[in-house]
Amino acid sequence: MSVKAFELVPAVERDLLMGDKARINIECIECCGKHLYVGTNDCFIHHFLLDEVTSSKGKLTYLAQKLLHKYLGLKKPVAELRAASALERLIVLCDGIVFLVDMVTLESVPSAAGGGVKIRGVTAFCINENPVNGDPFCVEMGVLSSRRRTVQVYMVYEDRVQLVKEVNTPEQPCAVSLDGYFLCLALTTQYMILNYNTGAAQDLFPYNSEERRPIVKRISREEFLLAAPGGLGMFANAEGVSQRAPVSWSESVIAAAVCFPYVVALDENFVTIHSMLDQQLKQTLSFRDGHVLQDFEGKVILASTKAVYVLVPLPLERQIQDLLAGHRVEEALILTEGAQRNIPKDKFQILHRRILQQAGFIQFGQLRFLEAKEHFRKGQLDVRELISLYPLLLPASSTFSRCHPPLHEFADLNHLAQGDQEKVLRCKKFLITYLGEVRSTEVVNGCREDVDTALLKLYAEQDHESLLDLLASDNSCVLADSIPWLEKYHKYFALGLLHHCNGQDSAALQLWIRVVDGELQDFTRSDLFEYIVDFLCSSNLDLVWKYADWALRKDPTMGVHIFTKRPVSEDRAELNPDDVIAYLGKHNQALLLYLEHLVLEKRIQKEKVHTHLAVLYLDRVLSLLSGTPAGEEQLTKAREKLQAFLRESSLYRVHFVLGKMENYEELLLERATLHGKLEEHDKALHILVHKLRDFRSAESFCMWASSCRDSAFQQRLFHLLLGVYLDRSENSPAAGGQAGGELEMAAVDLLNRHGEVFDAVRVLRMLPEDWSLQLLRPFLNRAVRASTHACRTSQIALGLARSENLQVLHDRLKEVKKPIFVSEKKGCHLCHNTFSEPDVVCLPGGVPVHAHCVAQRVRDSPTKRRLTNSSDQT
């Protein structure tokens, strides 16, 4: 637990004081700035000038120059000396008398007229370092006298002392200290605090002052340090409360002082130094014949019986560094934080940060990552300090250089781990988490590139999944440094992303293409091809034209997505469909898909596109037809597609398509559809009925061809079909024989199935005489029922109309009886002007309007019906 906190430096050597006179001893000392006064047992005061000299190596020494010595003439030891520098006086206690001497001449000060300068019968006195009285040219002094159980408070002026207060104590006091109004006293059997203003007393704790010398030492505002039983140094404040834990001295302690954060105590053989922060003994210095230990304005001075020394605190930073060198992190931090009050704020912050960082590195070296991280965080470590430990992680372009003096003792990670790969790995994992955490904070301001590049390298090396997240998000990875690293670990996909981040999409695509083509190996994405297609979907057109070809060759179905899945956006050049179609010229399948996309999804209404698509469908069918006995199924599918398109689209050039299939007898159905498109229904039906003998299709044709037309058209079409079925003319291919019977059956089926569209009377006239009723029963039934239904419906309608008429008549009669009010405030419903004369006309419902308005209306109405219910009223 030891620290080297202080160094003992000789100040005044024996030679300078008493030479070889053996019986002369030092009794007391006082130091005031550079002035050192020493009182001896032969009643002398010696005055020295003490100069601090720092050697070139930084070693501190003291140079004492004797200015004067003076015999006080009392033949008794000089018991105590206190300087009152503002008064230029020394207050001296010798032979039980307190008196003043001049600080410079050491001459006794003669009594002034108004009062004495001497106090007699004094055993001890103390100066109030926290005086209540504000006069700077007056010193407050507490005095213990040998005969009375009292404490006296005096004011000391340049040339007189004045008693201002006297308080009684329960026992004989033997040591005193003063702060504000509070006297801290050692009595015969106990310590107590006495407020000399109010007289309030507070017992502290028992202490046998006859057995052991008491110590009463003011250490700060209203706080005292006291020698307690068992060799303890106890702290007590003016309220009689201990706010710090005691320190443990030896029983024979003579004097003590505080030099923050340490308590320094002197006993017969040693100077002991305890920390007030953790109460531990930090340093012991051997010191023979110790006699005096006192602090003067923060400087601790010690005297043996023969010589004077200064206890020089080592610079705090040095102490802290010593602790850190011993890896005593907690102690170093306690010491640093304890010093906060004694160091200017900005300086403290710098120191504190540095110590925290160093502490962090020590713990880092011990692989105590949690603690290390916390200290790095609190110490606002420049993360590059940490990164720089890992060889090659910082980009070559980084301007970083480690801080000096170094924060740690490690050359690099290998040095730290001593070849232990496990350790190296743990350190890397730690850096990954640490950088991941700080990357989005202000800690990395100004070194974002270094941090992101380091992180990228680590991710790549450790095969970490976050590599892609890093590259997919906003990042500052340095390209030049990252490329070789990613290549080394075969992270080509990631490298592509990095190129993309840097606006080099073409480079990214080339790389990915090489991966897909198997030239490079990177298994990051099994769906890299799809990824590329997606990527091209949102790329600029140059890239699309450049790389789509590759994608289409690789997989036309997927590849065409580049064009079909391209999101529409306003701020980007749109694809021109004509360009795409031209581009896709060599890629039949893709072209078909693209045209389908245009027609079916985009619903593009361009003749060219539609015709093109129809031709492509047709070409496909034709190629299947001409090919080797192609799969029946494929052909069926292809034809279905073609037929559907021919039916549904009405934009393609019908004649052109028709011309293309002129020579193909297999495509009669399609031709029928095209004839239908051309309104050549008879041709279409002829093909269907006579060439194909496909009556179902003929029926469907009628349904389809009339689907958007009125019922009369539909009726016409069905009659046309019926006519074709029943046509027995000479030139009809159906005349007579087997075929004719078939057609008749088709006619019967048609009538029975679609009876409702036919005009039954016309049908009956058309039918051959010899047909049996039974055959046509469903049709006839329906026809009769329909006509009966129509008849009855119209009768009902007639009845309803009549009753409505009656109702209206009734209403009118009612209205006629009611008065109709007309006033100048009411407006005419037709022209919205007010009425100015009583002549009005009433509309149905009793609404008055101007006569001329009605006249106007009647004139304008096409039927020119006359209003029958006009009447004149007031």
Add this chain to the structure above:
Amino acid sequence: MKKPDVKVVLLGDMNVGKTSLLHRYMERKFKDTVSTVGGAFYLKQWGPYNISIWDTAGREQFHGLGSMYCRGAAAIILTYDVTSWQSLGELEERFLSLTDTANHDCIYALVGNKVDLTDAKAQLSQDSDGLSEDRSTAAAGDEEERTELQAAPASPVSLSGSVLRKQVTLEDAVALYGRIMRYKGLDETSKLPADKMCFETSAKTGYNVDALFETLFDLVLPSILRKRNEDKESPTVDLEEVGNKRSRSSCC
């Protein structure tokens, strides 16, 4: 240094285990102690408050300091050793009078420690939280702790082999608690019930240790609030402010 809001003091004869109890509570472990010299204190963060806990020395030599430690205390833990009748007697004879300097509304707890030596139920740690804490520190790489931890709760057999006679029963403690309340002049209505304020603990296994401190901390909360209010009413003088005022008036 953070300024404590309230003070809790442990009193009791030497060797009863005051220091061990504090170690167990603050550091979640049982470790070797030396007889305390003078006193020591810990700061415990309890919610938004800082509680200072004073460990005093039981040795006769330091007896005189007790009153000072107790001055202004909000709670005092009077500790005895269940295997020592004398340690209970000392509380009444020697330590009770030290508490005269405590706050008038000070809370008293009577704690019989080392109950692991006499009661099987205290031999296995209840203090699961403590265990897991220990484990995590052990995992952090401190070899010493790990072995010690394994020795403590994992060997109830060796412990039960040495069950000592219990010299102080809970009833004895409850009776003393009554006498303490009488000494303090507290009547039945204003005092806290004995069954709530008498504890049997084991610093060794952690038995009942958290319960002891947490009960006390909860009970001193009102005292903290009262103290904060008082501080608000009589705030400490801000020297800078006074200085400013003076300089302002002097320039007029």
